[in-house]
Amino acid sequence: MSPALTTSEDALDDGALAGSPAVRISHVHKSFGRAGAATHVLDDITLDVAPGEFVTLLGASGCGKSTLLNLVAGLDKPSSGTIEVPGGRPSLMFQEHALFPWLTAGKNIELALRLNGVPRPERRAEAERLLELVRLGGSYGKRVHELSGGMRQRVAMARALAQGSSVLLMDEPFAALDAITRDVLHDEITRIWAAQKLTVLFVTHNVREAVRLAQRVVLLSSRPGRVAREWQIDLPQPRRIESAGVADLSIEITEELRGEIRRHGKH
Amino acid sequence: MASTDTAPSVHEAQVPDSASVEAGLDALEAVQTQGTPLSEVLRTKALPPLIALLLVLALWQGAFALELTSSYKLPSPGMVWSSLVDLWQAGTLFSIVWTSVWRGVAGFLAAVAIGTPIGLLVARVKPVRTAVGPILAGLQSLPSVAWVPAAVIWLGINNSMMYAVILLGAVPSVANGLVSGIDQVPPLFLRAGRTLGATGLANARHILLPGALPGYLAGLKQGWAFSWRSLMAAELVAASPDLGLGLGRYLENQRESADMSGVLLGIILILIVGMAIDLLLFAPIERRVLRNRGLLTTNR
Numbered sequence: 289m290s291p292a293l294t295t296s297e298d299a300l301d302d303g304a305l306a307g308s309p310a311v312r313i314s315h316v317h318k319s320f321g322r323a324g325a326a327t328h329v330l331d332d333i334t335l336d337v338a339p340g341e342f343v344t345l346l347g348a349s350g351c352g353k354s355t356l357l358n359l360v361a362g363l364d365k366p367s368s369g370t371i372e373v374p375g376g377r378p379s380l381m382f383q384e385h386a387l388f389p390w391l392t393a394g395k396n397i398e399l400a401l402r403l404n405g406v407p408r409p410e411r412r413a414e415a416e417r418l419l420e421l422v423r424l425g426g427s428y429g430k431r432v433h434e435l436s437g438g439m440r441q442r443v444a445m446a447r448a449l450a451q452g453s454s455v456l457l458m459d460e461p462f463a464a465l466d467a468i469t470r471d472v473l474h475d476e477i478t479r480i481w482a483a484q485k486l487t488v489l490f491v492t493h494n495v496r497e498a499v500r501l502a503q504r505v506v507l508l509s510s511r512p513g514r515v516a517r518e519w520q521i522d523l524p525q526p527r528r529i530e531s532a533g534v535a536d537l538s539i540e541i542t543e544e545l546r547g548e549i550r551r552h553g554k555h
Numbered sequence: 556m557a558s559t560d561t562a563p564s565v566h567e568a569q570v571p572d573s574a575s576v577e578a579g580l581d582a583l584e585a586v587q588t589q590g591t592p593l594s595e596v597l598r599t600k601a602l603p604p605l606i607a608l609l610l611v612l613a614l615w616q617g618a619f620a621l622e623l624t625s626s627y628k629l630p631s632p633g634m635v636w637s638s639l640v641d642l643w644q645a646g647t648l649f650s651i652v653w654t655s656v657w658r659g660v661a662g663f664l665a666a667v668a669i670g671t672p673i674g675l676l677v678a679r680v681k682p683v684r685t686a687v688g689p690i691l692a693g694l695q696s697l698p699s700v701a702w703v704p705a706a707v708i709w710l711g712i713n714n715s716m717m718y719a720v721i722l723l724g725a726v727p728s729v730a731n732g733l734v735s736g737i738d739q740v741p742p743l744f745l746r747a748g749r750t751l752g753a754t755g756l757a758n759a760r761h762i763l764l765p766g767a768l769p770g771y772l773a774g775l776k777q778g779w780a781f782s783w784r785s786l787m788a789a790e791l792v793a794a795s796p797d798l799g800l801g802l803g804r805y806l807e808n809q810r811e812s813a814d815m816s817g818v819l820l821g822i823i824l825i826l827i828v829g830m831a832i833d834l835l836l837f838a839p840i841e842r843r844v845l846r847n848r849g850l851l852t853t854n855r
């Protein structure tokens with residue numbers, strides 16, 4: 289079977305029909321630098337993410353994935369266009385764990401809870417609960433440097449969840465991990481996404497990872513970044529990254545990605 | 556679609572499988588930390604400085620025995636020791652040391668209270684940084700003894716003059732330490748703080764200050780060294796009966812009465828106080844901060 293192909297305009301219409309989206313990116317442009325010598329990084333990006341949807345953003349290195357995610361997170365402003373996140377400030381997980389080394393794993397989570405306005409008496413129990421959720425019960429008092437890379441990313445995930453937003457933005461959170469650990473964390477994030485009814489916008493340059501996780505894969509072109517194509521992924525969860533379904537679709541999407549990159553070599 | 560071929564029962568079996576893989580990974584990768592035994596600590600940390608000290612004393616005693624110069628200029632370790640015993644028996648040893656230590660510590664704490672907000676302002680407010688930053692950095696290399704004559708004219712020979720000299724010496728170090736500490740906080744932590752919703756005071760309290768702590772501590776340490784030096788300089792220069800007898804004054808008194816053992820004793824006491832504060836106060840705090848952050852590679 290061939291996966292459904294939708295253009296960004298179709299997606300916008302779908303979103304409008306289905307009620308208000310969790311993230312609405314409309315006609316966003318972003319350039320860096322002074323007016324004369326500006327680099328145009330994002331070009332007319334329009335993308336809606338429905339509540340509870342898991343979308344992966346796929347693109348070559350340097351195509352503007354992190355830039356787009358930072359805009360959605362409110363860490364930077366678009367040059368033009370609008371971004372709406374009706375549910376309030378989204379949570380963001382960085383490529384590096386970004387845990388504060390002066391706090392223990394548990395206190396990192398408690399800080400997020402505190403800044404989110406959770407009253408003091410409830411913080412400890414809530415932090416323990418979130419650690420249990422990422423299967424790290426008993427690591428409350430661990431220092432960041434005492435945890436392995438995979439454990440750090442799970443604490444970072446727990447901290448992102450502690451922000452209490454239903455929209456979770458993830459910027460290549462597993463890129464630095466080995467294959468087995470990444471595989472385990474793929475299971476974790478799909479489990480938590482389903483259990484917590486999150487809306488996830490997940491950035492990666494790994495095609496198999498994108499297909500393994502997402503309900504919808506959005507391919508960005510490079511320089512400037514545009515929405516090139518979208519795929520609806522109908523494989524049932526939980527999926528295995530090595531399964532034939534994921535592999536077949538990955539081959540198709542990789543071919544498309546290659547074409548996008550090849551286009552740049554021509555001129 | 557290929558993945559639909561696999562039966563649901565396989566999927567169910569995969570989830571606990573992934574959990575157990577996860578548990579295995581965690582067990583493999585977790586860092587094991589263990590303490591060092593006390594005897595080991597004593598042997599590696601207390602023994603070398605002790606040997607160095609004995610060596611210096613031996614050399615000193617040797618130079619004295621060879622009569623390289625008159626014993627008026629170079630008294631023996633024993634003679635310095637008896638000066639110490641004299642002070643002890645006269646009952647003034649403690650009060651001399653305490654007068655200086657109290658002034659030094661009080662002045663230093665005031666310098667921390669003043670230098671910290673200045674550092675925070677310079678680090679975070681652009682115009683303040685442009686205006687004050689270079690002056691603050693320049694002041695750090697100005698020996699604070701240079702302030703003594705000015706302070707004497709402005710304030711007279713009294714305690715305020717001593718505190719003024721300490722502050723002028725230590726505030727720039729404390730402020731600069733905090734500025735460089737804040738500059739070195741990784742931008743990633745600042746962005747993480749912002750996504751968590753830390754702005755304004757919450758940002759300073761939960762992200763900036765803890766992130767800047769290692770640099771700030773270095774500034775505090777230097778601030779203490781400068782406080783102590785400036786104070787000794789001020790005590791040496793300023794003589795007044797109202798001031799009480801501190802270490803610097805004791806040193807200068809012994810010079811005036813040509814008592815070289817007393818002068819050496821004064822120098823040694825000043826050195827010991829400076830080192831003791833560093834070793835007993837700053838070193839443990841610094842070690843703890845670095846160890847908590849995993850920045851201490853060896854068991855220093």
Ligand SMILES: Nc1ncnc2c1ncn2[C@@H]1O[C@H](COP(=O)(O)OP(=O)(O)OP(=O)(O)O)[C@@H](O)[C@H]1O
Binds near residue numbers: 320321327350356
């Ligand atoms: N602050 C900035 N100033 C100037 N140029 C920038 C800035 N941030 C990003 N860029 C440029 O924008 C482009 C996209 O960067 P971005 O980090 O978004 O890429 P990416 O898709 O996340 O890449 P990767 O997969 O390597 O993380 C790059 O060419 C980069 O040089």
Ligand SMILES: [Mg+2]
Binds near residue numbers: 353354
């Ligand atoms: Mg990136």
